[in-house]
Amino acid sequence: MHVLSLTSSLIFRFLFLISTIPIYPAQPTTSHPQALPRHRHRELSVDYYSKKCPQLESLVGSVTSQRFKEAPVSAPATIRLFFHDCFVQGCDGSILIETKKGSKILAEREAEENKELREEGFESIMKAKALVESHCPSRVSCSDILAIAARDFIHLAGGPYYQVKKGRWDGKTSTATNVPPNIPGSNSTVDQLIKLFASKGLTVEDLVVLSGSHTIGFAHCKSFVGRLYDFKGTKRADPNINPKLLKELRMYCPFSGRSSRAALPLDATTPFAFDNGYYKGLGSNMGLLGSDQALFLTQGRKVSQGVWGAMDKMGSIGVKRGRKHGEIRKDCRVFL
Numbered sequence: 001m002h003v004l005s006l007t008s009s010l011i012f013r014f015l016f017l018i019s020t021i022p023i024y025p026a027q028p029t030t031s032h033p034q035a036l037p038r039h040r041h042r043e044l045s046v047d048y049y050s051k052k053c054p055q056l057e058s059l060v061g062s063v064t065s066q067r068f069k070e071a072p073v074s075a076p077a078t079i080r081l082f083f084h085d086c087f088v089q090g091c092d093g094s095i096l097i098e099t100k101k102g103s104k105i106l107a108e109r110e111a112e113e114n115k116e117l118r119e120e121g122f123e124s125i126m127k128a129k130a131l132v133e134s135h136c137p138s139r140v141s142c143s144d145i146l147a148i149a150a151r152d153f154i155h156l157a158g159g160p161y162y163q164v165k166k167g168r169w170d171g172k173t174s175t176a177t178n179v180p181p182n183i184p185g186s187n188s189t190v191d192q193l194i195k196l197f198a199s200k201g202l203t204v205e206d207l208v209v210l211s212g213s214h215t216i217g218f219a220h221c222k223s224f225v226g227r228l229y230d231f232k233g234t235k236r237a238d239p240n241i242n243p244k245l246l247k248e249l250r251m252y253c254p255f256s257g258r259s260s261r262a263a264l265p266l267d268a269t270t271p272f273a274f275d276n277g278y279y280k281g282l283g284s285n286m287g288l289l290g291s292d293q294a295l296f297l298t299q300g301r302k303v304s305q306g307v308w309g310a311m312d313k314m315g316s317i318g319v320k321r322g323r324k325h326g327e328i329r330k331d332c333r334v335f336l
Contacts, residue, residue, distance in 0.1 A: 043167055043321055044166060044168065046164070048166040049144075057148060060145055060148045060152065062131070063124065064128070064152035064156065067124045067127070073118055073120050074118075075153035075157050077119075078120075078121040079216070081121040081122070081150075082315075086318070087183060088183070089171060090317050090319060091318065092143050092168065092170055092318065092320050093141065093142035093143035095108050095174070096333060097109070097174035097333060110176045111176040111179035111180065113180060124149055125142065125149060128145050129145055133330060138330060139328065141169050141170045142170050143168040144167070144168050147166070148164050151164050154274055157274035158274045159275075163308075168326075169322065170327050170328060170332075172327060186219065186223040187291060189291075189294065193207055193291060205310075206309075206313055209309075210314060216267070221263075224249070224288055228250055238293075240285055240287075240293050240294070241293070245268070252264060265288070267281055269286070278292075
């Protein structure tokens with residue numbers, strides 16, 4: 001059996017050449033990661049909408065379960081969307097904003113690091129928001145819906161179920177230039193990853209657990225082709241890559257085809273399940289991304305352990321509350 005052989009059941013890791021959750025190489029920048037305040041997370045609570053919109057979780061759940069059946073790629077797309085939202089200027093739904101027509105200021109989703117985020121992720125949140133608005137108008141933030149949907153998809157894929165604290169307000173700004181220094185690259189060093197996560201109030205353990213989300217999703221050739229042919233300028237492949245995997249990856253990603261649209265699973269062994277297959281693969285040097293493999297060599301862990309704590313901490317980054325700092329959008333794509 002080929003290393004990258006994929007089952008036809010299509011339950012989770014979404015078999016499309018272009019249906020990928022892209023991870024971009026780190027770009028040179030003079031900016032620094034934005035340290036975001038986390039003290040406001042104390043105002044979040046599991047029962048925040050118990051009176052405002054008591055049916056909230058069931059409403060979002062009805063959408064996520066249907067989307068998982070109809071378009072399973074929605075799951076990793078939404079989980080990654082949540083990460084990209086929280087890391088740039090806090091969990092405030094700013095990733096969902098569309099650039100205003102004619103504006104010279106591009107929204108976050110237009111940044112190079114975000115351009116290939118799957119539309120299915122955005123569509124899932126829009127559908128959930130529309131349903132919630134029909135029952136609880138102007139009461140529930142897009143950022144809370146995104147947090148709930150990400151949890152739902154993790155659970156639907158076989159991962160743990162955890163309670164989501166709520167009470168986030170949507171941000172009032174979204175700027176593409178804020179993205180590059182705040183999103184890790186596929187070739188980031190372990191030290192760079194640790195520093196970036198620390199700037200968000202996250203520990204090394206959180207980094208390892210959250211990296212476990214790579215147990216689902218795909219990456220384009222351009223995210224890892226350097227490992228296959230010219231690792232760190234050596235004109236050779238990364239020595240920490242399984243020879244069998246290297247041979248197969250080179251078939252899909254030829255040196256002359258750095259712009260190849262092919263997308264390969266981040267976890268080749270169990271690409272459709274939220275499980276420990278990702279870490280088992282790394283243990284055999286089967287990691288697709290150099291940053292994942294390097295992280296495992298120094299910080300190996302298991303994915304399901306600590307997921308709730310890490311997601312809770314990430315979901316509390318840079319939370320906005322009140323009209324001075326945020327708003328409750330009616331349409332997640334547009335500021336009030």
